[in-house]
Structures are given as structure tokens and as C-alpha cells.
Amino acid sequence: xxxxxxxxxxxxxxxxxxxxxxxxxxxxxxxxxxxxxxxxxxxxxxxxxxxxxxxxxxxxxxxxxxxxxxxxxxxxxxxxxxxxxxxxxxxxxxxxxxxxxxxxxxxxxxxxxxxxxxxxxxxxxxxxxxxxxxxxxxxxxxxxxxxxxxxxxxxxxxxxxxxxxxxxxxxxxxxxxxxxxxxxxxxxxxxxxxxxxxxxxxxxxxxxxxxxxxxxxxxxxxxxxxxxxxxxxxxxxxxxxxxxxxxxxxxxxxxxxxxxxxxxxxxxxxxxxxxxxxxxxxxxxxxxxxxxxxxxxxxxxxxxxxxxxxxxxxxxxxxxxxxxxxxxxxxxxxxxxxxxxxxxxxxxxxxxxxxxxxxxxxxxxxxxxxxxxxxxxxxxxxxxxxxxxxxxxxxxxxxxxxxxxxxxxxxxxxxxxxxxxxxxxxxxxxxxxxxxxxxxxxxxxxxxxxxxxxxxxxxxxxxxxxxxxxxxxxxxxxxxxxxxxxxxxxxxxxxxxxxxxxxxxxxxxxxxxxxxxxxxxxxxxxxxxxxxxxxxxxxxxxxxxxxx
Amino acid sequence: xxxxxxxxxxxxxxxxxxxxxxxxxxxxxxxxxxxxxxxxxxxxxxxxxxxxxxxxxxxxxxxxxxxxxxxxxxxxxxxxxxxxxxxxxxxxxxxxxxxxxxxxxxxxxxxxxxxxxxxxxxxxxxxxxxxxxxxxxxxxxxxxxxxxxxxxxxxxxxxxxxxxxxxxxxxxxxxxxxxxxxxxxxxxxxxxxxxxxxxxxxxxxxxxxxxxxxxxxxxxxxxxxxxxxxxxxxxxxxxxxxxxxxxxxxxxxxxxxxxxxxxxxxxxxxxxxxxxxxxxxxxxxxxxxxxxxxxxxxxxxxxxxxx
Numbered sequence: 001x002x003x004x005x006x007x008x009x010x011x012x013x014x015x016x017x018x019x020x021x022x023x024x025x026x027x028x029x030x031x032x033x034x035x036x037x038x039x040x041x042x043x044x045x046x047x048x049x050x051x052x053x054x055x056x057x058x059x060x061x062x063x064x065x066x067x068x069x070x071x072x073x074x075x076x077x078x079x080x081x082x083x084x085x086x087x088x089x090x091x092x093x094x095x096x097x098x099x100x101x102x103x104x105x106x107x108x109x110x111x112x113x114x115x116x117x118x119x120x121x122x123x124x125x126x127x128x129x130x131x132x133x134x135x136x137x138x139x140x141x142x143x144x145x146x147x148x149x150x151x152x153x154x155x156x157x158x159x160x161x162x163x164x165x166x167x168x169x170x171x172x173x174x175x176x177x178x179x180x181x182x183x184x185x186x187x188x189x190x191x192x193x194x195x196x197x198x199x200x201x202x203x204x205x206x207x208x209x210x211x212x213x214x215x216x217x218x219x220x221x222x223x224x225x226x227x228x229x230x231x232x233x234x235x236x237x238x239x240x241x242x243x244x245x246x247x248x249x250x251x252x253x254x255x256x257x258x259x260x261x262x263x264x265x266x267x268x269x270x271x272x273x274x275x276x277x278x279x280x281x282x283x284x285x286x287x288x289x290x291x292x293x294x295x296x297x298x299x300x301x302x303x304x305x306x307x308x309x310x311x312x313x314x315x316x317x318x319x320x321x322x323x324x325x326x327x328x329x330x331x332x333x334x335x336x337x338x339x340x341x342x343x344x345x346x347x348x349x350x351x352x353x354x355x356x357x358x359x360x361x362x363x364x365x366x367x368x369x370x371x372x373x374x375x376x377x378x379x380x381x382x383x384x385x386x387x388x389x390x391x392x393x394x395x396x397x398x399x400x401x402x403x404x405x406x407x408x409x410x411x412x413x414x415x416x417x418x419x420x421x422x423x424x425x426x427x428x429x430x431x432x433x434x435x436x437x438x439x440x441x442x443x444x445x446x447x448x449x450x451x452x453x454x455x456x457x458x459x460x461x462x463x464x465x466x467x468x469x470x471x472x473x474x475x476x477x478x479x480x481x482x483x484x485x486x487x488x489x490x491x492x493x494x495x496x497x498x499x500x501x502x503x504x505x506x507x508x509x510x511x512x513x514x515x516x517x518x519x520x521x522x523x524x525x526x527x528x529x530x531x532x533x534x535x536x537x538x539x540x541x542x543x544x545x546x547x548x
Numbered sequence: 549x550x551x552x553x554x555x556x557x558x559x560x561x562x563x564x565x566x567x568x569x570x571x572x573x574x575x576x577x578x579x580x581x582x583x584x585x586x587x588x589x590x591x592x593x594x595x596x597x598x599x600x601x602x603x604x605x606x607x608x609x610x611x612x613x614x615x616x617x618x619x620x621x622x623x624x625x626x627x628x629x630x631x632x633x634x635x636x637x638x639x640x641x642x643x644x645x646x647x648x649x650x651x652x653x654x655x656x657x658x659x660x661x662x663x664x665x666x667x668x669x670x671x672x673x674x675x676x677x678x679x680x681x682x683x684x685x686x687x688x689x690x691x692x693x694x695x696x697x698x699x700x701x702x703x704x705x706x707x708x709x710x711x712x713x714x715x716x717x718x719x720x721x722x723x724x725x726x727x728x729x730x731x732x733x734x735x736x737x738x739x740x741x742x743x744x745x746x747x748x749x750x751x752x753x754x755x756x757x758x759x760x761x762x763x764x765x766x767x768x769x770x771x772x773x774x775x776x777x778x779x780x781x782x783x784x785x786x787x788x789x790x791x792x793x794x795x796x797x798x799x800x801x802x803x804x805x806x807x808x809x810x811x812x813x814x815x816x817x818x819x820x821x822x823x824x825x826x827x828x829x830x831x832x833x834x835x836x837x838x839x840x841x842x843x844x845x846x847x848x849x850x851x852x853x854x855x
Contacts, residue, residue: 063731065730085733086735090733101731102725103721103724103729105720106717106724111721113714113717114717121712122713
């Protein structure tokens with residue numbers, strides 16, 4: 001049966017996709033345990049669950065990347081083996097993966113026709129026609145000859161969706177598609193999914209965000225530890241208000257732990273609900289962060305980086321951060337956040353200006369010091385590129401935990417590694433930070449993103465931190481881990497450790513920070529005191545800067 | 549400068565450039581697919597030997613070239629199985645291939661030809677009325693061995709295939725991001741296997757050119773580092789066959805110049821003269837190699853679903 005037939009067979013009553021008793025075991029983990037679920041035509045089926053609940057495994061089974069150990073997959077009523085991505089595509093199932101699958105050096109059109117043309121020559125005309133057709137269904141404006149690597153993340157995501165739809169004529173699978181998007185991008189995605197649903201496509205949508213599931217889903221399935229622990233049918237989703245749905249989903253997700261976590265879930269719902277109601281309350285929620293702030297500890301004066309082809313650089317950035325302060329940095333992704341973080345950490349030399357850190361009572365110029373010296377002086381950095389630059393994936397958790405103290409006692413004595421010390425340190429840290437790993441000797445690259453982040457957090461905040469720079473600290477983490485990370489930042493601030501938190505999630509900054517600096521095109525366009533209307537004022541600065 | 553000198557220089561430049569162009573073209577294709585073929589020198593050497601043996605047996609230069617292509621292709625199959633299929637380290641396997649072929653061809657040569665030293669006849673070249681009689685141009689442009697024209701055509705065909713065909717697109721994408729290619733439903737292993745195989749075939753042809761056309765016999769280790777030179781040229785060409793051809797011609801010209809200097813008895817120590825081509829490459833590397841671009845996934849094995 002071809003993809004078109006699978007999709008058009010609407011009246012027959014057979015579901016589009018049926019998974020029956022899917023089980024998949026990886027060494028040491030039962031990733032999927034007897035999962036049964038169906039996807040109907042013209043319906044958005046949301047999959048919710050924490051990191052490691054088995055969502056990603058299920059997706060890679062649906063996209064043909066992984067073959068299950070047991071279970072039946074039926075597409076349009078016909079049983080299939082689905083043993084390669086090609087096979088899935090031929091059955092009309094297109095997937096938008098969590099990681100980017102565009103080839104950065106190719107043009108948009110080349111990316112789209114990759115694997116989709118036959119014949120001796122590339123059929124660009126045919127490609128352009130199909131691109132126009134899909135772009136108009138999505139309501140997107142696409143430049144076919146732009147080089148993919150030069151596009152903003154929001155734009156790349158649209159191309160990823162078009163790419164998945166190219167062959168995905170029956171079903172579209174989206175693995176955490178919103179994690180890299182701006183709020184505007186998320187809104188756009190929601191309306192695209194609405195249109196696609198109207199064409200009879202079945203959509204599987206994976207997310208961490210409860211509000212997205214409630215807002216966009218027609219059916220919600222919750223996974224926990226590889227099992228389906230609850231489903232909310234379309235009728236119930238439509239008839240229940242979002243407040244009650246949220247409570248219900250939290251209950252399914254966490255069972256008896258739900259009560260202690262319900263506040264956290266709220267954080268995620270708050271962001272999409274009305275903005276106007278953020279009145280100051282006593283601690284905790286948005287706008288209510290009271291911070292006792294001490295003397296200045298870090299000063300940036302007219303710090304500049306030359307712009308380059310891929311970056312806006314930095315333009316005369318002035319910032320002062322006080323002891324115990326949590327300073328937020330907001331802005332649309334790619335406006336100088338990464339540059340600012342790397343300049344602070346010492347990974348990138350500045351072209352002009354000065355950075356000074358208070359050390360032993362006096363301000364010291366650290367603009368020319370490297371990462372190591374700054375680390376020693378208590379300036380720490382949690383990169384957003386966790387797998388790439390924050391850890392060595394093929395080395396053990398234990399070694400990664402002492403990676404920035406190579407050669408230092410007690411882990412090294414006379415330049416010889418003390419395995420017992422490293423091991424003990426790892427065991428204690430794993431326990432303290434609740435890092436889920438089979439053992440200290442497991443390669444850190446095998447862990448989930450959330451557990452890697454916990455390990456990096458442990459490493460960077462060990463042994464007398466004084467100011468910590470966080471780049472997207474909770475990006476891609478589940479609710480529980482996000483909460484733990486935020487709590488740690490807050491606790492350390494209470495102990496006098498300053499923090500610079502760079503984040504795409506405004507809600508997170510409003511929750512944590514006393515002041516929030518807004519960056520745009522490498523400039524700081526304003527610093528907003530957290531409080532009533534802070535969200536609106538930050539939004540204005542971001543938008544105002546856009547208009548420039 | 550005399551007409552004879554100019555002709556000799558240009559003919560020499562082309563003769564030295566063609567093996568580099570062929571092997572470099574193969575390397576360029578496999579690099580774009582993400583396979584770093586360090587064994588290129590070995591594939592050339594096997595091509596030189598295979599070409600010579602077949603040409604000697606059949607008496608046909610063309611059959612010799614086919615033999616060289618097959619020999620180079622067979623060696624590259626080792627790379628296909630070990631590196632592309634099983635995901636072993638490309639550099640280690642490449643070096644292994646080089647050493648293995650050096651030993652094998654030397655051994656076979658010693659066993660077969662150690663006492664006879666057979667030679668092949670001169671490779672045929674076209675003779676076109678009027679055109680071949682033009683001074684310099686007649687010999688340089690219209691009087692080259694046939695394989696020279698085949699090579700130039702191959703350069704343009706490869707450029708066209710890479711730019712304009714689905715296969716070319718798949719090869720370019722595989723070197724950058726094999727995950728993306730796999731997700732798009734294209735068989736990464738097949739693309740890399742064919743790219744590696746074509747590197748073997750082209751390197752085999754380049755080697756055969758050395759034994760069949762340049763020298764007319766097979767000498768152990770006769771490739772003398774040309775495989776590595778081709779590897780460098782392929783990297784400098786940033787994936788563009790036309791730049792590869794120009795680079796090979798530049799190197800060929802430097803080689804011809806050293807020969808000419810020696811023939812005309814200019815009084816410089818031969819060691820210095822002989823190092824000229826390599827100095828030229830070093831200068832080119834420092835001038836243009838700084839911002840060279842290599843595919844992101846070059847030399848990285850691809851295994852589906854592994855992180």
C-alpha cells in the first residue's frame with residue numbers, strides 16, 4: 001500500500017498508525033515496555049513524559065531508526081517491519097528529529113530534494129513546485145536558495161517540517177519541535193499543525209511543556225519509565241478546562257509525587273497564560289524575586305567583539321554584577337548571548353574594553369586571562385553546548401567531574417592520577433546531584449541531556465564558586481531536573497554566589513532574576529528590574545530592538 | 549627560450565599532472581562523502597602494477613588501463629569493508645593498505661620480473677593532419693597520449709555529477725552530515741562505498757598511467773609519494789574538481805621545471821632542484837591552505853543511532 005492510499009483510506013475505520021506491545025531494551029535500560037498506542041488521521045497525538053521516559057526511543061521506532069525487540073506496528077491496518085528510515089518514509093511517515101537534520105552547507109532546496117529525486121539530473125523545477133505547495137499549506141515564506149546553515153533556528157525548523165512532509169504524506173512526527181523556538185515560532189508552529197490536521201494528516205507531537213500538549217493536542221499519552229501510564233481522550237481534552245487538565249496530567253506523570261511538583265508544572269503553564277496577572281507575591285513566582293545584593297563583583301566596561309559573518313559580535317557592553325545577584329540575559333537567540341557567555345568564561349578574547357573581577361578585595365583585570373585562571377578565581381561557566389564543549393562524551397562520568405582540575409590535588413598527586421579519590425568524589429557527587437548513571441565509570445556521552453547537565457552543574461559549582469555564568473541552564477531538561485537546577489542557582493545566590501543566567505525562556509528569568517538585561521544584535525538595549533510589568537517591558541525592548 | 553624547451557616543459561607538466569589529477573579526483577570524491585582515503589598511494593601502486601601486468605599480457609594499453617582500474621578498485625574494497633561497513637578507523641586502515649600493497653607489489657615484481665625487466669611500447673597518441681603540425685601547440689594540445697584527454701573529460705564529468713545529479717548531492721551531504729542523509733532515506737553505507745570504490749578505480753588509473761605511459765615498466769615503489777601529493781591537492785581543492793586539475797598542473801609544471809633545469813645543466817645542487825615541486829606545494833599550502841574547508845564528517849565512521 002502506498003502513502004497516498006494509507007492516508008486516503010479514512011472511512012475504513014482502521015487507525016493510521018497502531019503500535020501494539022512495543023518493547024525495546026538497550027543495555028541496562030528497558031526503554032520501551034509493552035507500549036500500545038494508536039494515531040488517528042487528522043489528529044494531534046501528544047506524547048508527554050520526563051527525560052528517559054522512552055519518548056525518543058518510541059519516535060526512533062516510528063521513524064525506522066530503531067527496530068523494536070517485540071511488538072507489532074500496523075500502518076493503515078497493514079502490519080509492517082519498518083526497519084529503515086527509507087521504509088518509514090515510503091509508508092508516508094515523515095519525522096522532524098530533535099537534533100537538526102539539515103546539511104548546513106547545502107541550500108534549502110538541495111536539502112529538500114536530497115533523497116527525493118530520481119533520474120540522472122537533479123530535478124530542481126519539480127522540487128521548487130513541491131516546496132511551493134508545502135510552503136503554502138504551512139503558510140510559510142521560504143527562500144529555496146538560502147544556505148541552510150545561515151538560517152535562524154525558527155526558519156530551520158520550518159524547513160525541517162517541510163522536509164518531513166515531503167514524503168510524509170500520511171503522518172508527521174515531531175520530536176520536541178518547540179525546544180529551540182522563540183515564543184513567536186511556537187505560535188506559528190501551532191497554527192501550522194492546525195492547517196496540517198485539516199488535510200487529514202496524523203501528527204505525533206512530543207514535548208516537555210504541559211501547556212503545549214493541552215493547547216495543541218487532541219489526544220495525550222503520558223509515558224513513564226518506558227510504559228504508557230495514562231491517556232487523555234479527545235472528548236475529555238475538549239471538555240475540561242486547562243487548569244484541571246494540568247493537574248490531571250501532573251498526577252499521571254508523577255503519581256504520588258505529584259503534590260510536591262505541582263508548583264513546578266505551574267511554571268510551565270504560566271508562560272502561555274495571560275501575561276497581565278503577574279502581580280508581586282511573596283517570593284517564588286514571577287516578579288517576586290527578592291534578592292539581597294552585596295558589593296559589585298564583576299564589571300564589564302565597553303566590552304566589544306568585532307562582528308563576523310555568523311555573529312553580531314558585541315558592542316560596548318557595560319554590565320556590573322553584584323555579589324549574590326542573579327542577573328538575567330534575555331533576547332532572541334543568536335543576538336550575542338553566546339558571545340557574551342564565552343567572553344565572560346574566557347573562551348573568546350575581547351577586541352576592546354575591560355572585564356574586571358573582584359578578587360581578594362581588589363578589582364583585577366581578567367580580560368586577558370584564560371579559562372583556567374578564571375575558573376581558579378571562582379568564575380565558572382556552564383555552556384549550552386553540553387555534549388560538544390562541556391564534556392568529553394567518550395570519557396567516564398568520574399573523569400568528566402574533575403575535568404577542570406586536572407593535575408590538582410587531591411585528584412592528582414605528583415602528576416599521577418589518584419583513582420580512588422576521583423572515584424569517591426564521583427560517587428559522592430552522583431549521589432548529591434542525583435545524576436542517573438549506571439556507574440561512575442559509564443561514558444558520560446551515554447547519559448541523557450538532563451543528567452549530563454547535572455554533572456556539569458556539579459563540576460562548575462564545586463570548590464568555591466563566586467560567579468557562575470549559565471547559558472540556557474534548563475534547555476531541554478524535564479520539569480523535575482529544571483526545578484533542581486533553578487533551586488541550586490537560587491540557593492547559591494543566597495550564599496553569596498552571583499549568577500548570570502542566559503535563557504530563551506522569559507518565564508525562567510522572571511522566576512530567578514532580580515535584574516534582566518535585554519540583548520539585541522550584540523548590544524544591551526536595556527536592563528529591567530524584575531517586578532510588575534517586567535515581562536511587558538522586556539518584550540517591548542526585544543520588539544523595539546527589532547524595529548531598529 | 550627555445551621552442552623545444554617550452555614544448556618539453558609543457559609536455560612534462562601534463563605528464564606529471566595526469567596521475568595526480570586521476571588519483572586526486574578519486575580522493576576528492578571520497579572525501580566529499582566523508583571517507584579520508586590515506587591508502588590512496590597504495591591504490592595507485594596496485595594500479596601501476598596491475599596495469600603493467602595486464603598490458604604486458606594483452607599487448608594493449610587500453611586493456612592495461614582497465615587492469616589498473618580493477619586493481620585499484622579491488623584494493624579500495626578493503627577500505628569499503630573495514631571502514632565503511634565495519635566503521636574502523638580510516639587512517640589506520642589507510643596506512644595498513646599502503647604498507648601491504650608496497651610489500652605485495654614488490655614481492656610479485658621480484659618473483660616475476662626480477663631477471664627479465666620487460667618494457668612496454670610507447671603509448672599511442674593521436675596524429676591529426678594540420679593540427680599536429682602547429683609548433684608547440686600541435687604537440688602539447690593535440691599530440692598527448694589518449695589517456696590525457698580521458699582524464700580531462702573525467703574532471704569535468706565529476707564536477708557535473710557532484711553539482712547536478714542526485715548522486716552528487718548525496719555524496720556532498722554524506723560528507724557533511726551522514727545522520728541527515730540517513731534520515732532522508734538515503735543509504736549512507738552505499739553512498740560511501742561507491743565513493744570509496746571510485747577513489748580506488750581512479751587512483752588505479754593514475755597508477756597505471758605511471759607504468760603504462762610515463763615509464764613503460766613497473767618498478768617497486770614507483771609512485772614515490774604521488775598518492776599523498778594527490779591527497780593534499782584534493783584537500784586544497786575544497787571539493788572542486790577544476791581546482792584540483794589546476795593544482796595538479798601547477799605541481800606538474802614545477803616537476804617539469806626541475807627536470808628542465810637539470811637537463812640544461814644549470815648549476816644548482818640536484819637535491820635543491822628536486823625539492824622544488826614540494827616547496828611549491830608548501831608555499832601554496834601556506835597561502836591558500838589556511839582557510840581550506842573540509843567536510844565536517846570527514847574520517848568519522850557512521851553508525852546509525854550512535855551518539
